[in-house]
Amino acid sequence: MVLKTNKNIELVAPAGNLEKLQAAVHFGAHAVYFGGQQFNLRATTKNFSIPDIEQAVAYAHKHTVKAIFLLNAFLHESDIPVVTEYIQHIKHIPFDAIMISDPGMALLVQEYLNIPLHLSTQMSTLNHLAVKFWASHGISRIVLARETTLEEIKQLREHTDIELEIFCHGALCISYSGRCLLSRYLSGRDANQGNCSQPCRWKYSLVEEKRPGNHLDIIEYAHGTEILSSKDLCLINRIPDYINAGINAFKIEGRMKSLYYTANVTRIYRHAIDTFLNGGDSNRYSDVWLNELNLVSHRPYTEDIFNEFNNQSFDGIPYIRKALFMGYCVDQQKNLVKVFNPVYKGDSYDAIYPIVNNQIHDSPVTVVDIMMDGNSVSMAQPNTIATIIFDKPLSQWAILRKRL
Template structure:
């Protein structure tokens, strides 16, 4: 059984470090100026250089997304940035269209190129076409099932294949959609979708704006535009049997807490699968762990079906059983205390868990003290507090508690 790559989204330097801590084999990032948007899911060149350096020290690869559908006016910017990315040492560029590919081939011929899922590659001949153009890896269209992916892996074994195994699903065909551009001028085709297909919609008759009509799809209500999230944790044996090289998690705009939990959970499951092989079984605790992060209910998407409309979620809203409440900033091994940067809110006596890469441990919060040793009843976002812990906690490890 080949060891697949676990590929994690890293929307900023903090999330990249979180992915490294919890067991990513590779991360993918958006780069300021290449997705041609200054958004919260892009890194500055300085942050990217620091991130690549830290990742490479740990043997982790970094792929930079340049998967916008570039217009003429974008080409000069791309020509400027490609050599900078080469100098920083990114391990590959992710592109969506032949113009960007040609630029990279001309100015950085050694730089590996991965073809984005937005190029909608769905068959063996398309994969051979891109191989002949010098593409190293194809991120397969989400609409393919595992049988089709397996056929491509057999027919074009020299091509690396990557598939999504977890995260948000499009209601359109792999992001070919104008809804986000129309609603808030963030184009999915420029890598900047704000996922408005997941918002709640009502139908109004024009003279009665406060009297929405009910579009009822079943006994509850309509949820035509509300896909569940993809989750293949229970089917990793089948995923690996298809011959894919890389297993990708969706979510560059998701939180560091999401990154921590999905990375740790899939890392544990993949390591167990590699060790136990035929005896491997997905553990219930891994499935439960993935309900503790933001999700809209889970589906296996297109993995086992020839043709299917994305499964929708009758609840419409996101659910998540736990929320992050802090991050470890420092560990004092003499006093056996962790310095915590509080996220959201912690009160004395709260049931808080620390997420270590290989374990989850309960934290004693009966005594919370500030940096000067003064006892506190509670602490809020950005406060720094000390909490006791007898074993060392790595910097960047996250604390969480049940949503109250």
């Protein structure tokens, strides 16, 4: 079987706010995705107002990065007039694509905008007939169902030239293609309206009917019980396989994650894609990539969602945090750092940078002094912009992390 390999691969990074969007752009995204204040599947992120959206798209385009806007909520009847009006407010903005889930939203967007439409993974597209159906309704890119195996992607690609995207990294839903009523049932917050309270991550215990209040732990591992929670996806070592199978775009999950997560995961996947496309040896960097991806907060990683690579094991789903995001350099000339966690004099951190021309420029740095109002102080507070002197100069956008 001859596979149709497309060498024009796109890395699509999450942008939970303007600052994270800028980090994604700076650290190697080909495209960024983000939502406005309505009708996308992350109602609780600090989503973009209309002026924010205009600024975000302008920033992305200035750096030749595509801007994908999310209108991927499922619509109730009462939403239709509201979304129709919302579209009037954003139709002047030059997005590169709009991501939808609900066919009704597709109809509305097509009525008012002439723009490529991407179909969300939530529509569970698993086969080439479904792909054909969506293509005939004007969809230009399909984010395949998370349930699609590598072998199925190869078969599907034999039948279509449409752009295919998959998620390559981040949290997984335990429910089918992310369609789930658990949150709405247990907390009244609808996951399909972007408002999931993540009850699959809550800790559960067992109560016998006649012994109310007697909570019995269901012990799976030393740290507690998460009977429904899934591992996190990590396909860093499978990028060549998926490109050879015919995937055009890789999406990183995590609009709710930190700026550090966005930057570090984006630069690692960009390096993995570039290494493969430039004929480099992916195995050579595998340890470096995994090491870096282990330094962002995550649950244990899996590349084997459906055991297709025969890697069956279960050892609990504890949350792993091996590094803390301390801040990033906002002004190199003035030594200004935006601080996210308390920074102390004498602390040592990693300064991490985008990977350029195959070169990793990260370096250890030590805090020599912290200046506030012209005085030397011992600590810089979170949520401030502080003058911090390191033992070596930082470049703009250097991200600081502390290993734990």
